[in-house]
Amino acid sequence: MTHPNPFASNILKIYKKHSYIVCDSSRDMITVNFNETDSTYRLHKIDNSICCYKKILRAGVADKADHSYKLGPCVKIQQDFLVPTDVTAMIAYCHRPPHDYAVQKNVFSFVHPRKDSDKSPKSAHEKRPSVLLWGIDSVSRMTIELTMPKMYEYLKTSNWFELQGYNKMGDNTFPNLMAVLTGFNKTFANAQCRPDKVGGLDACPLIWKDYQARGYTTAFAEDWSPFSTFDYSSMGFLHPPTDAYGRPLILAAEKELKVTHQSQLPYCLGRKPAAEYIYDLGVQFTRVNRNRTFFGMFWTNTFSHNDFTVTSAMDAKMVEYMRTLEKKGVMDNTIIIFFSDHGSRFGPLRILDSGFVEERLPFIYFHVPLWIQDKYPKLLRNLRVNKNRLTSPYDIHATLKHILELDTPPEKLPHPDACPSCQSVFLEMNWSRNCSQAGIEKHWCACDSSFELPTKDPRAKVMSTQLVDAINKFVSSKKGTKRCRRLRLNRIISVQQRSNSNHYLVQVKAQPRNAIFEATVDWDPSAQTISIRVPSVSRLDTYFGMSGCSSVKETKKFCIC
Structure with a gap:
């Protein structure tokens, strides 16, 4: 497994360092004070601001259950207002006299203690992380x-x-x-x-x-x-x-606050970054x-x-x-x-x-x-070895079970359903472990060495043509993709033989829109044909906004409307 240099000249050529992005530099008109002793929240108003809040609630049903929210009525906020325990998210609206319109909106979240009895282990023997x-x-x-x-x-x-x-x-x-x-x-x-x-x-x-x-x-x-x-x-x-x-919090913030985009993502929601x-x-x-x-x-x-x-x-x-x-x-x-x-x-x-x-x-x-390091030194030794x-x-799933x-x-520890040979990272992995043993398909495996095949080699042309044909066939087989255009091979970028096998990594450019695809294919030299799982084909160029005419999730990276 190679480890590319993150400071290589070709990477630095396309890298631009960003400073912290300030979404709104204005002074907070309302702040949240958390009491560590009783885990309560109080809202403190600054200067002579007048504020009210609307409770954010999950509101959808059936197929909209995770996609809808609603706001409650605007409740006036008194100074150092104690947030009710049934409020887990809110939008606060503040203004200053003589204006009666909101000059600042803030979305807040609140996590309250569970009302049931504490089931956490009490003795040192029962202690869990x-x-x-x-x-x-x-x-x-x-x-x-x-x-x-x-x-x-x-x-x-x-x-x-x-x-x-x-x-x-x-x-x-x-x-x-x-x-x-x-x-x-x-x-x-x-x-x-x-x-x-x-x-x-x-x-x-x-x-x-x-x-x-x-x-x-x-x-x-x-x-x-x-x-x-x-x-x-x-x-x-x-x-x-x-x-x-x-989710209700982020749904409301995206809808109710001003959104500022960065790289076609909703970076700022109101006065702070979405993250x-x-x-x-x-x-x-x-x-x-x-x-x-x-x-x-x-x-x-x-x-x-x-x-x-x-x-x-x-x-x-x-x-x-x-x-x-x-x-x-x-x-x-x-x-x-x-x-x-x-x-x-x-x-x-x-x-x-x-x-x-x-x-x-x-x-x-x-x-x-x-x-844990003191109590289970062998587990930590294994983590270091790994x-x-x-x-x-x-393996991370197995680790979460192991914890x-x-x-x-x-x-006696359980193994993941899809990878019986996978295990917790607190247990030593075999140094000769391969991708198959780790549940990783060959296309996603970073372990293999490869050998470049000349792009003029007849095999390269056959593999590349069949790859584009396979993508077209996959897209056309799905309902809801009628408006996706048929791809055609424009250029063979590279063909690499993976290890000493009949697996080849093929990278091609296709039209329209100079789409770049990469796939691991199985080559049958006697039949001169490839076999491939099309859903695992990678799309390497930025394709955001090109596939809106397809309603099929797994065709988005192939569809060009």
Whole structure:
């Protein structure tokens, strides 16, 4: 597995560092004060501002359950107003006399303690860690070093453990996160969890259900609502999946506040970046539940998905979040997994020679509390050894299961359904492990060596032509794709033989719109034909906005209207 230099001249040529983006520099007219003792919130008004708030509520039913919200009536805010425990999100409207129109709008989230009895273990023997998944979409282990140098330095010097051989198992966010959260591959996840059916995801055995069953308080939040993991061309959840759920908050913020776009993403929602609504909710959740065990997942897309350079804008802020978790004592009893789902899948960084590995190696780091390191030294030794071993999202699922059973012998621990040979990263991985053993399809495997085939070789032409034909056949076989144009081969970019096998990595440019595709094909030399799983074909150029005429999610990267 090669490790490209993130500071290579061709990368630096397309990299532009961003400073922190200030969405609104005006003074806050209202602030939230949190009481650590009783976990209550009070709203404090500045100067002579007059404010009221509207409660944000989940409002949809059936197929709109995860896609609709409503606002309550505007309730006047007295100075140091105590936020009711039934308010988990609100929009506050403030103005100053003599004006009677709102000059400032703010969206706030609130996490309140659970009303049931605390089920957290009381004795030292029963002590269990909390778990926090803190994610950024589309960031490789090379890119985080380049774009977030402050965070990278923090991770190197603050008792974090990196897995440098962490290899994605599927194309985009959904299969990779489902492997982490369920241990399923994409085909089984779609069949078992039925994301296109109302209530399908509610019945899905997502990992936070295992933690709920052990008395953990749970949370899930994600920004960019139209394209979020469980809602992009899906029904989402019929009922809130976790105790704290951030979707109504982000739906309202995107609709009710001024949206400022960056790289075609809703970067600013009102007065702060969209991602910060998610991470602020994460900080609130951990602080309120600091005295009981919790499982929380907080995932963002809006400063990383479309443009790898924008990630740099959140560098210092990300360190600030981690320092806050430190200062508030959250890290004392919390295993934190700071990670991504994949690297850049399209755009200028992906088209470079290093792009193949860039896409396949997302970053992942673990923070492990000192008491676990002291109590389970062998598990920590294994985690250190695994730094340079091949791992996959299925292994992370096995790890999340293992955390609930730290005293269980390795041979009795469960294995992911889609990868029986995968295991917890707290157990030593075999140094000779291959992608098949890690549940990674050959197209996504970053381990293989390759040998360049001349583009004028007759085999290259046949493979490339058949690849484009296979894509056309796949798209035309789906209902709802009639307006997608037929692709034609324009140029063979490269053909590489993977290891000493009949697997070839083919990269072509097709018309219209200079679309760039990359696929691993199986070549039958006697029949002079290829076999290929078309859904796993990669689209390397930016195709945002080209496929609106297709209603089929899996054809979006192939359809050019």
